[in-house]
Amino acid sequence: MCGIVGVIGKSDAAPVILESLRRLEYRGYDSAGIATLVDGTIDRRRATGKLQSLAGELDTAPLPGSLGIGHTRWATHGAATTDNAHPHATERVAVVHNGIIENFKVLREELEGKGTRFSSETDTEVIAHLITGYLDMGKSPKDAVAATLGRLEGAFALAIIFKGEDDLMIGAREGSPLAVGYGDGEMYLGSDAFALAPMTNRVAYLDDGDWVVISRTSVQIFDAKGTPVERTVQVVPVSAALVDKGNHRHFMAKEIHEQPEVVGHVLGHYVDPAKQLLKLPEMPFDLAAIPRITIVACGTAYYAGVVAKYWFEQVARVPVDVDVASEFRYRECAMTPGGLALFISQSGETADTLAALRYCRSQDQHIASIVNVTESTIARESDHIFPTLAGPEIGVASTKAFVCQLMVLAVLAIATARARGAIDADEEQRLAAELTAMPRHLSDALHLGPLIEKLAQDELTDATDVLYLGRGASFPLALEGALKLKEISYIHAEGYPAGELKHGPIALIDDTLPVIVIAPWDRLFEKTVSNMQEVMARGGRIILLSDRKGISIAGDEATAVVELPDVDPFTAPILYAVPLQLVAYFTAVHKGTDVDQPRNLAKSVTVE
Ligand code: F6R
16 A cells, blocks of 8 residues: 565665655555665655655755665555654664554554654554564564564565665565565565566565565575575566656546557457457366356446446356455355356455455355456466456556456456357357447547536536436446546545435435436436436436437437447447546546545555
8 A cells, every 4th residue: 555665776776766656656645755774874754745745855855875765655554744654763773664564552562661662653663663672682684574573463565674784675575565676786675566667677576474685686585484485586567668648647647548559458368350259368267167256346446347247147147246345355255166256456456355365265266357467466366367458557546447347357248158158159259349349439439538528617626416327237337437536526426326316315416416327328228318307307417428329319408418439238338437537537637636646545455
């Protein structure tokens, strides 16, 4: 949830760390800090708010030293103040931490009982004091860290530096990701390969329980028992150029506009263009034989899973359960052995989704994941991964990853249907052709940008609440549309199944409430229009998202309409994601909120 980086280099470390932290800002941006070793002594700069504040601090008071650690924070314990910002340090040691130390209260009381004074409210500070205590007892840095790790409960990734040790840094990983970067006479630690990309593309990922001792020329990795272990050094294809905003004002805008292209990548991977048939790699389970599918994910990825439930059940006739990971993991759900447990995650590091995966592993399920970051923990713990191929997603609000998740899920639903004999080769070909047309349709939908910008300005910017309605697979789209609007514009929004309206939420409707109706022309269209009329009869302002036919039938009655290309009902959820993203984006831009880094959110949620 926070981002950490460590550098043992040849020249000043602080500018390199700052550049790396910029890439990690997606993980948190409440405050940031850097500590280096200056003539053997620990010195640090910390600042609240975004990285610019820390950069300003460093301009005024530069930090020399070729060894250092840095942190960008998403607050868990203690408010976003300078005192709570990392690195946390004593005179002898400085620590940056991502994760949560669950037993920190007990440890803090124990240390305070021995006279230790704390200067922050964080859980992390206990780590600095514990290590210092062991150093004071005469232990070496390595032994002091090993002893400290044995006392910590919870999830953490750590990078630690020591007074007087100019060629030593120690990292540790338990539950939160940490990678070692190999340079030439330089070594690095970072939360992910993306952070390390400006320095190196040679990276080894630590496993849970691993800790690592690095110098400028050596890397020694140990497992939880202290046994030396090898972890494969991989060459990671992350191009530094990929974090550029291009001509766009925000990463979110760039990522929305990349969708036709990245969906093309998904098609290239999963569909044979000549035969218009699916091409799925061999899987360690038989889609024809699985008795049940359980889909687990969080947030936007969960909504992709809800869309997929409609697809799998309608097209493949296979029963599907779908749940949010934070509920699923503690529900102790009874599972049919041999089922397929499918996890959806952009980052592949979401703590709740990972815990759910581990539960399913204990329940004799086949474990597959749909992930964007293929080197992530969820990917590595799966029996099989389906990459989403969206490329790095930097905007905190997920856009292109969602659409790519839907594409992959659509492919899987068709493949499952075919494997079970629920559809024949002609139908597979027809649906594959519909998917193949998606880049073109998405591109057409993007041309609606100016119209949606005006609509957002006229109808939504001043709204305090917005309701989204849909039926069938458009219902999860309503949920996703409402989530997008909430998270980046801070306008309260709710998604509802259109038919459920009269069971309560209809009481909310008056002439100040914009109601966005997602209604492609399909077998449920007439029913959705009836619900739309119930809203209009009570003064609600309808914004109708539909196609030519739908708008010709119901458009006259709406306050505003957005006409989307005609597509098959099966692929409509993929297409209708685009106007919903644009609605949220332009509303947020007009409100002047921080689109790419909305308040209180982080891109990668590695805590419960
Ligand atoms: C919303 C959003 C979040 C994520 C959720 C899961 O725009 O981005 O709701 O979808 O935190 O994250 P991943 O997909 O990384 O597991």
